[in-house]
Amino acid sequence: MSFPRKSAVTAGGVALVAILLYFVYENVHSRIIFGIREDFSKAIPYDKPVPGIPGIRAEQCGVCHRANYEEWKTSYHAKAYVDPFFQAYWRKDRHIWICLNCHAPMAPQQPWLIKGLEGGKVHKPIKTDNPNFDAEFQQEGITCAACHVRNGVIEGPNEDVQAPHPTRHSPRFRTTDICFTCHQVPSGPFQFYNGGPCSTFPEFEAGPYYKRGMICQDCHMPSIERPPIISGGPVRQGRQHLWRGGHSLEMLKQAVTIELTPDQPSLQPGQTANFTLRLTNSGAGHKIPTGDPDRYFTIGFEVVDGTGKVLKRQEDTLQRWIVWWPVIVEVYENRLAPHVGRDYRFQYRLPKNLDGLKLRAFVKYHIMTEKQYKKLQRNYGLSVEVPYVFTVYEQEFRLNEPLPMTASASEITSPQCNGRKG
Numbered sequence: 001m002s003f004p005r006k007s008a009v010t011a012g013g014v015a016l017v018a019i020l021l022y023f024v025y026e027n028v029h030s031r032i033i034f035g036i037r038e039d040f041s042k043a044i045p046y047d048k049p050v051p052g053i054p055g056i057r058a059e060q061c062g063v064c065h066r067a068n069y070e071e072w073k074t075s076y077h078a079k080a081y082v083d084p085f086f087q088a089y090w091r092k093d094r095h096i097w098i099c100l101n102c103h104a105p106m107a108p109q110q111p112w113l114i115k116g117l118e119g120g121k122v123h124k125p126i127k128t129d130n131p132n133f134d135a136e137f138q139q140e141g142i143t144c145a146a147c148h149v150r151n152g153v154i155e156g157p158n159e160d161v162q163a164p165h166p167t168r169h170s171p172r173f174r175t176t177d178i179c180f181t182c183h184q185v186p187s188g189p190f191q192f193y194n195g196g197p198c199s200t201f202p203e204f205e206a207g208p209y210y211k212r213g214m215i216c217q218d219c220h221m222p223s224i225e226r227p228p229i230i231s232g233g234p235v236r237q238g239r240q241h242l243w244r245g246g247h248s249l250e251m252l253k254q255a256v257t258i259e260l261t262p263d264q265p266s267l268q269p270g271q272t273a274n275f276t277l278r279l280t281n282s283g284a285g286h287k288i289p290t291g292d293p294d295r296y297f298t299i300g301f302e303v304v305d306g307t308g309k310v311l312k313r314q315e316d317t318l319q320r321w322i323v324w325w326p327v328i329v330e331v332y333e334n335r336l337a338p339h340v341g342r343d344y345r346f347q348y349r350l351p352k353n354l355d356g357l358k359l360r361a362f363v364k365y366h367i368m369t370e371k372q373y374k375k376l377q378r379n380y381g382l383s384v385e386v387p388y389v390f391t392v393y394e395q396e397f398r399l400n401e402p403l404p405m406t407a408s409a410s411e412i413t414s415p416q417c418n419g420r421k422g
């Protein structure tokens, strides 16, 4: 009579697997790919209005601080909420509350108040409506007040300020602390990243710029002289509110130096040609790429014939390899730390006739893969075209002509970004 016992064992086994799967689903498999740290676990409160000014909308600050406003408006901080990539991913993540604490962090920018979490779970917030919600203010993303307004007072970098609004000196503005809250994102439970999903800080602190006393602002907020705001006021050394990064081709070009060298000065038909492309992180204070783990670089070579047909292609990537399910594990990464270079070699067996043959080498930066981009369009309402691939370097030359020994390295144009203190 073994039959009923066997089925009982099978049923028990099935139940056990189901319980395990449920446990993985509820506890291990992440709804969000990061953990929550105290400093960004809550919206920035705005309980007391700032006296002396009509309000804290960016354009209201801009009436007096025109230049800061115009700069900020062009930045990705100003777009952090309306950014179509943010909107598409936020939709994918079912508009979970936590995202807004970095992308639209002031309390009046959020439609809800979070009173707590059921069982401590991120995806089970105890929410009520926010009576002070301001939908237009929400659009401003990381607005002036997110960095400057605390407790009815405007904080800033200086001590001797005479302003129509109360001010207070805060040392955060001239240290990296002000960036840390949002730019060093921790791992959650059962997430095994090296350094967290966005690990810009350990990358920076292990590198040469930190040792020289530089801070994020030296490269991301170039210094500028500010004329007086009211007549008779002081001229101040301020910083441009630009925060250019991976969405800026100019900034990407400042991050790298590229040298392309053929092994031999000219090529003979039938010979094997060898080329070396040396890619160096010469201008970024952290690894390239940093931040969001979707970002990567490709380094490629192509041989094309006279009709444009690709005869041989080679492509390498600089990125992090992460297994996302059922548990997040970072398996490997090969990004370039500051001042580190790497050689990429390409070999090509030349045909009898070199006429019309060209070698093309390129370095590209990708915000995400084409597959991810298409998925955002198909499933998550991405409806506008947004650039997500940038060609940082491209060089092309004919194989039947004498080869240039080193084909152009991209220029480092800003003194702020080539390692000297700006």
Ligand code: HEC
Residues within 6 Å of the ligand: 050, 053, 054, 055, 056, 057, 060, 061, 062, 063, 064, 065, 144, 145, 148, 149, 154, 155, 156, 157, 158, 159, 160, 161, 162, 163, 164, 165, 167, 168, 169, 229, 230, 233, 234, 236
């Ligand atoms: C009516 C004009 C006016 C408005 C509106 C205004 N400010 Fe000011 N603000 C000033 C003046 C004047 C100073 C003093 C400038 C100085 O001493 O260099 C100042 C100083 C500052 C400083 C410098 C503090 C420092 O440490 O150097 C910051 C930061 C600042 N304001 C931010 C803001 C923000 C943010 C808003 C909007 C919420 C705002 N201001 C609205 C006029 C204004």
Ligand code: HEC
Residues within 6 Å of the ligand: 076, 077, 079, 080, 081, 083, 086, 101, 102, 103, 105, 142, 146, 147, 178, 179, 180, 181, 182, 183, 216, 217, 220, 221, 243, 244, 245, 246, 247, 248
């Ligand atoms: C309140 C959170 C917050 C603070 C504080 C903050 N950032 Fe950001 N930052 C963000 C978010 C969110 C984005 C991404 C916006 C987007 O692309 O939608 C971003 C984007 C950036 C980018 C990338 C722009 C691009 O082209 O991809 C740079 C560079 C940057 N921040 C630098 C800084 C620096 C330097 C500081 C400190 C002075 C700082 N940030 C402070 C949240 C913050």
Ligand code: HEC
Residues within 6 Å of the ligand: 058, 061, 062, 065, 068, 069, 070, 072, 073, 077, 142, 143, 144, 145, 146, 147, 148, 156, 157, 173, 174, 178, 217, 226, 236, 237, 238, 239, 240, 241
């Ligand atoms: C992501 C944080 C952040 C945001 C957002 C931000 N600021 Fe600042 N702001 C800073 C930092 C950092 C400094 C200090 C620069 C320095 O070292 O002098 C600063 C300095 C200033 C100063 C002093 C003079 C100067 O230009 O450096 C003024 C005025 C100011 N901010 C106004 C604004 C206004 C107005 C907005 C919105 C349009 C704004 N800030 C948005 C971080 C921010």
Ligand code: HEC
Residues within 6 Å of the ligand: 176, 179, 183, 200, 201, 204, 209, 214, 215, 216, 217, 218, 219, 220, 244, 245, 246, 247, 251, 252, 254, 255, 283, 284, 285, 286, 287, 288, 289, 290, 291, 292, 295, 416, 417, 418, 419
């Ligand atoms: C020596 C100059 C330098 C310093 C210091 C520096 N950065 Fe950068 N950063 C760059 C350059 C150049 C890029 C463009 C290359 C890129 O996007 O990978 C960049 C890109 C970024 C990006 C865009 C993400 C990406 O990979 O595309 C972010 C976010 C960022 N930096 C944040 C920071 C923060 C936060 C700090 C301080 C802890 C900092 N940076 C310090 C030069 C610097």
Ligand code: HEC
Residues within 6 Å of the ligand: 032, 040, 083, 085, 086, 087, 089, 090, 093, 096, 098, 099, 100, 101, 102, 103, 181, 182, 183, 184, 185, 198, 290, 291, 292, 293, 367
């Ligand atoms: C702790 C702060 C923080 C939280 C919470 C956060 N982000 Fe971000 N996010 C950032 C920063 C900083 C960047 C800037 C770029 C980087 O690091 O590469 C960014 C960049 C992004 C980008 C890339 C935008 C672009 O144009 O390249 C997307 C998409 C995004 N975040 C979506 C989300 C979603 C969805 C959530 C919630 C599940 C979320 N973020 C929660 C800080 C945060």
